[in-house]
Each structure stands twice: as C-alpha cells, then as structure tokens.
Amino acid sequence: MISIIGGGPIGSYQAYLLAKKGEKVNVYEEHDKIGKPIQCTGILTHEIHKFLKMKNSFVVNKIKNAKVYAPNGKSITVKFDKEDTIVDRTKFDSHLAEMAEKEGAKIFLKSKYKSNDGKELKIGNKRIKTDILIGADGPHSRVAKNNGLWCNRKFVAGNQVVCELDDLKKDTMEIWMGLGMFAWCVPESKNIGRVGVVSYDKANEHLKELMKIRCKGAKVLERQSGLIPIYNPRQKLKKDFVYLVGDAATQVKSTSYGGIVLGMKAANVLARNKKRYVLNCRKEVDKDLYLSKIIRRTMDNFKIKDHNEFVKLVNQKRIKNILETKSRDYPSKMLLELLIKEPRFMKFALKTLF
Numbered sequence: 330m331i332s333i334i335g336g337g338p339i340g341s342y343q344a345y346l347l348a349k350k351g352e353k354v355n356v357y358e359e360h361d362k363i364g365k366p367i368q369c370t371g372i373l374t375h376e377i378h379k380f381l382k383m384k385n386s387f388v389v390n391k392i393k394n395a396k397v398y399a400p401n402g403k404s405i406t407v408k409f410d411k412e413d414t415i416v417d418r419t420k421f422d423s424h425l426a427e428m429a430e431k432e433g434a435k436i437f438l439k440s441k442y443k444s445n446d447g448k449e450l451k452i453g454n455k456r457i458k459t460d461i462l463i464g465a466d467g468p469h470s471r472v473a474k475n476n477g478l479w480c481n482r483k484f485v486a487g488n489q490v491v492c493e494l495d496d497l498k499k500d501t502m503e504i505w506m507g508l509g510m511f512a513w514c515v516p517e518s519k520n521i522g523r524v525g526v527v528s529y530d531k532a533n534e535h536l537k538e539l540m541k542i543r544c545k546g547a548k549v550l551e552r553q554s555g556l557i558p559i560y561n562p563r564q565k566l567k568k569d570f571v572y573l574v575g576d577a578a579t580q581v582k583s584t585s586y587g588g589i590v591l592g593m594k595a596a597n598v599l600a601r602n603k604k605r606y607v608l609n610c611r612k613e614v615d616k617d618l619y620l621s622k623i624i625r626r627t628m629d630n631f632k633i634k635d636h637n638e639f640v641k642l643v644n645q646k647r648i649k650n651i652l653e654t655k656s657r658d659y660p661s662k663m664l665l666e667l668l669i670k671e672p673r674f675m676k677f678a679l680k681t682l683f
C-alpha cells in the first residue's frame with residue numbers, strides 16, 4: 330500500500346502514475362474539494378505536453394508572447410515558438426484526481442494527515458497502516474516535518490489578484506522586472522487578468538504598487554496569496570519508506586517560481602524507480618532547479634540600472650531567438666548559448682560571485 334498525502338496536482342499525478350503501474354494507492358487530502366483554495370497563476374510551459382494531454386475542460390487561455398517591462402518603462406516582446414497554456418487550477422487539479430481514480434487510486438477528502446508512528450499513519454482520527462508514505466503535501470509539508478525531512482527550507486511570497494481589465498491582449502502576458510522579484514499580468518480571458526507579484530518580503534506593498542501601474546480602478550474579483558518554497562539543493566527527498574515530491578520537496582524553479590512542470594517530472598522519476606529516486610532526481614531534475622536558483626541569486630543583486638541594461642541586452646535578435654525557442658523550464662539548455670551569444674551577460678553573473 331502506498332499512501333500519498335496531498336491531492337494537489339503533484340499528489341494526484343503521482344497517484345495516477347503509480348496506480349497505472351498496478352500499485353495500490355490511497356491519496357489523503359485535507360480539504361473537502363480538490364483544487365480549492367486556488368493560489369496559482371496557472372501558467373504551464375509547453376513542456377507540460379510531455380506529461381499530460383491538455384483538455385478544453387481546464388484550459389482557459391493560450392499565451393504566445395511575453396511583454397517584458399524594464400523599470401525605465403522600456404519594453405520588449407518575446408514571441409514564444411511554442412505557446413504556454415493557462416489553466417483553471419481547480420479544474421486542472423480535479424482532472425488529475427479523476428485520472429488517478431480511473432487507474433484505481435482511491436482519494437479520501439477531508440482526511441488530514443497528522444502524524445505517523447513508523448508505518449502507522451494518523452489520518453484525522455483514524456489509524457492506517459502503509460508500506461510507503463509519499464509527502465505531496467505542499468510547501469509546509471507536515472510529512473517532511475514529522476520525518477526529519479524539513480531541511481531548513483525558506484519561502485518567497487506570491488500575492489495575486491484576479492481582476493476585470495479592458496486593455497488586455499489575450500495572447501500576451503506582461504512581466505515587470507524590478508518590482509518585488511518580478512511581477513506579472515496574465516490574461517485568463519480577453520477581459521480578466523491574473524495580476525501578481527512574487528517577493529521575499531512586503532508582498533502586499535509590492536502588489537499595491539503593481540495594481541497602481543496595471544489595474545487602476547479595476548474591479549477585483551478575487552485575492553490569492555501563498556508561500557512558495559525556495560529550491561534547496563540540500564533538501565533530502567527520502568528517508569526509509571518516506572518520500573517527498575513537488576512543493577513538499579522544494580522542486581520549484583526559482584526563476585519563475587512555477588512548480589508544476591518540474592514537480593510532475595519528479596513524480597515520473599519516482600514512479601519509474603523508487604529505489605533510485607534520489608539519484609535520478611539529482612541527474613534529471615536538480616540540475617535545472619539549481620541553475621534557476623543561481624540565475625535568481627544573480628538577479629537578486631540587480632540594481633535598477635541592471636534591470637534596464639538586461640532588458641536592453643535581451644532586445645537583440647540573436648538573444649530573443651534563444652528565449653523564443655528554448656524551454657524556460659530547462660535553463661541548462663539555454664544558459665551557455667546565451668552567454669556565448671552575449672558575453673555581456675557574464676558581468677551580471679560575476680557580480681554574484683565577487
């Protein structure tokens with residue numbers, strides 16, 4: 330018996346993969362509904378197609394361009410070779426849960442994991458025996474805490490509003506550099522935008538500042554906020570019969586703070602071979618998580634003038650071409666090429682080192 334804690338996208342996807350292999354899988358989710366509450370912009374790069382068939386039932390929009398603003402107000406537009414998908418997270422998570430159930434996994438709602446005494450789990454008031462315990466219980470993973478896998482993790486804050494806007498370009502997301510860590514406006518339709526900011530601190534103030542720029546007078550339909558784990562290269566992924574995956578394992582890109590694609594990749598690695606999970610993750614997942622962390626550390630040192638210069642450097646055909654065609658999920662595939670085509674990027678990296 331495999332017990333997965335957390336019916337988020339990674340827990341349900343993990344359950345689907347393991348049940349498909351014939352394993353007996355139970356998923357325990359503390360909420361009474363899958364996919365609620367939402368704390369996500371729902372952007373998925375084209376890489377998602379490697380893991381999942383996209384369905385109209387949960388896809389709300391497709392994004393072909395990113396308009397990036399420097400603090401000096403200048404902007405560039407990057408046209409994606411392969412479009413991003415924007416999903417309704419409640420419907421997306423529910424779809425993944427249905428996939429798991431179709432393969433025979435059982436999902437228990439209103440079932441909060443409290444602790445485990447070895448292989449005996451305390452779920453609500455019940456005691457349940459398991460052979461394997463997988464923590465897919467998100468950034469604050471109780472499974473990690475209770476099993477010596479917390480590893481001094483740190484977080485950033487993501488704050489977002491969903492609002493009515495009448496000047497959206499439906500196929501274009503907007504990104505502001507130098508506001509918090511970065512800020513965004515992602516259209517979910519031609520008149521509704523998801524507008525947010527990610528930052529180490531003062532998340533509310535940064536969001537207010539962004540709203541002054543982007544949504545003055547707009548009707549706010551919803552407010553969402555949540556903590557996102559910062560990838561920790563020293564994160565332990567396994568101890569005895571306990572495994573971590575997704576946000577619970579800090580498997581989130583530090584460049585965009587998106588966790589779904591690489592979380593799904595890690596779930597595949599775990600389903601393929603549990604014994605080699607840690608080793609294979611190091612080879613297949615961690616390299617890009619680590620590079621994204623280095624890029625973020627470099628950008629954290631940016632002064633306003635560096636952001637302006639960065640956007641100016643990106644605004645060259647040979648550089649845009651790399652950004653337009655290479656996957657943002659895998660910086661290992663584009664970083665070297667970017668540095669070769671524009672050695673001036675190196676100066677930003679050197680600032681981090683010295």
Ligand SMILES: Cc1cc2nc3c(=O)[nH]c(=O)nc-3n(C[C@H](O)[C@H](O)[C@H](O)COP(=O)(O)OP(=O)(O)OC[C@H]3O[C@@H](n4cnc5c(N)ncnc54)[C@H](O)[C@@H]3O)c2cc1C
Pocket residue numbers: 334335336337338339340357358359360364368369370371372373440441442443465466467468470471486487488489525553554555556557574575576577581586587588589590592
């Ligand atoms: C504002 C914001 C915007 C974001 N935008 C994007 C984006 O555009 N694209 C992207 O890829 N990522 C984005 N992310 C990150 C993304 O939301 C996460 O990486 C993703 O949800 C991780 O999925 P998960 O299944 O690992 O964890 P979660 O989605 O956190 O799911 C964990 C599940 O476990 C359940 N749970 C927790 N504790 C227990 C317990 N003790 N017992 C039972 N159940 C429990 C929770 O209820 C939850 O359902 C964003 C995050 C924020 C905060």
